[in-house]
Amino acid sequence: MKLREFAQQLGLSPTTVSRALSGYPEVSEKTRTRVAEEAARLGYRPNINAVRLVTGRAGAIGVVMGRSGEFHFSEFMSGMAERLGTQDIDILVSPMDEKATKGEIQLYSRLAVSGRVDAVIVHSPEPNDERITLLHRLGMPFLVHGRSETDVPHAWLDIDNEGAIHRATSHLLDLGHRRIAMINGREGRTFSLHRDKGYRDALQQRGIPFDPRLVAHGNFTDELGFRFARSFLEQTPRPTAFVAGSMMTALGVYRAARSIGLEIGRDISVIAHDDVFPYLTPETMVPSLSATRSSMRAAGARTADLVLQLLAGRSASEIHELWPVELILRESTTPLRQS
């Protein structure tokens, strides 16, 4: 059955039917429900292209997924979902075959030319990021979550990672700590480089020499947090404070300290970065955890917002948003004990 024919049977215009089926909000919920039910009843399967020709939209935003252990991903997605749910726009997740990561760029290319998405989100960029060049070249609207120095105009949203870790490290220095260990994210990503810079600059401003033996990089897991922290604590002299890259990392640091009889908030101070997960909160940890705080969910919601603006015609070069990060002090940070 053709769109025109189906619309006629419903006594609606093809435009209204198309809009109802593509889910854009110009059509009332009641009409959309009716169109969907009648489509099911009459066995009408929309010709997607006809729908797209009318609305000019695919009705979906593309995301590539694949890095293992990305517990941030679902929070970010939930944020996007919060914003897009009210607009009936979908998220098309393109899974990446991790064993063939060289195929990543092909995946973005495929997503961009498939006609199935109106825009693409780029996550965890590197300073020089091939994905950004590609999407720009293909003329596909996109937004970068994070920052990159890639030299083409692009919209981005990022938190101030450098400022956050600078503030955390400075606060630990204010408390008298001198050996401060830093458990950072994966090497090479811009956010990780920014955090390294915040840490180094804070030390340098107090004339504390940088000690590479006190810095580790890796995925944000409690296991790596535990292993790195154990190994740092076995050094002589051992660190008296930690900057932990995530809540999961902090769980590992807590356990490592406890496993060798050290007490967090007395023998060891900890500040973690908190992405504000609904299922793991620094307030309820024992002792409660001091943290730099910025919601991954809020970033997802705002990203969706900005993508909608991009699609409405706002220029990508105008969309540069840097979020400040607050430091919330709780029981896990205390002045250095003189021994």
Add this chain to the structure above:
Amino acid sequence: MKLREFAQQLGLSPTTVSRALSGYPEVSEKTRTRVAEEAARLGYRPNINAVRLVTGRAGAIGVVMGRSGEFHFSEFMSGMAERLGTQDIDILVSPMDEKATKGEIQLYSRLAVSGRVDAVIVHSPEPNDERITLLHRLGMPFLVHGRSETDVPHAWLDIDNEGAIHRATSHLLDLGHRRIAMINGREGRTFSLHRDKGYRDALQQRGIPFDPRLVAHGNFTDELGFRFARSFLEQTPRPTAFVAGSMMTALGVYRAARSIGLEIGRDISVIAHDDVFPYLTPETMVPSLSATRSSMRAAGARTADLVLQLLAGRSASEIHELWPVELILRESTTPLRQS
């Protein structure tokens, strides 16, 4: 530019170009890359419907997302991604507007008739689930992750929640515990009902009366784990053992015990259900956590597998898969101390 014209310029058949663009694996990676690059270079935007007419597929599997705090979601998605990444099939995530949950059924309806997905995954079903009836009526292939008593043929994959909690509770009873608290998931979901049954049956088989004051339901968060556990531990006599519905819940139980000076693995025994997260592992907890174990990621990968079988023509009534759950004992469970 038409598909035929574009294919001609590349010296390929329209079928090959369509398959390359829709991502199905009959076409070599090299050809797919070439087609994508040429499409970008020549400004060719595929007519999705033409592609679909050739392959007969949308090349995507649909999932509805929306329940807040679903940290399981990203693990399950990663599992699906592992399996689908090698096939270049996408996952279309339809965000649900949580403030209008009555719209959930419309969302499934829209997804099913949109022509944008080849199959749909239904999560966390209820015993009588309207979504299942709907998808069956619409003739949309679907797979239920979890179980339902809804009386239409449907494919499902589930873990043995009842058996897992029965085993955990029985083991705690074997260790001499009599007041065993149970922190379960959201009320009304089948998995939650199955777990309740496993718990009650284990008690009944030993002649221990069921005490509703020892059971709580809610989302799996460390905060709820903490609050429920604190409130249970304030009862007289207090429980000496806990069955915790998730790793996050267990973190809360650990903290609640510690916050009032009780030691896990000595004063209090804990068994949790472990979905096998890469970022939070029971082995590294202090003390290490005894757990019923079943990987959410493996379930996602297998679900993708089964959906592909469904699309290849296997009957939904043949796809009923129940996974046993193992119990792994570690330091958090010890015999009841006589006081």
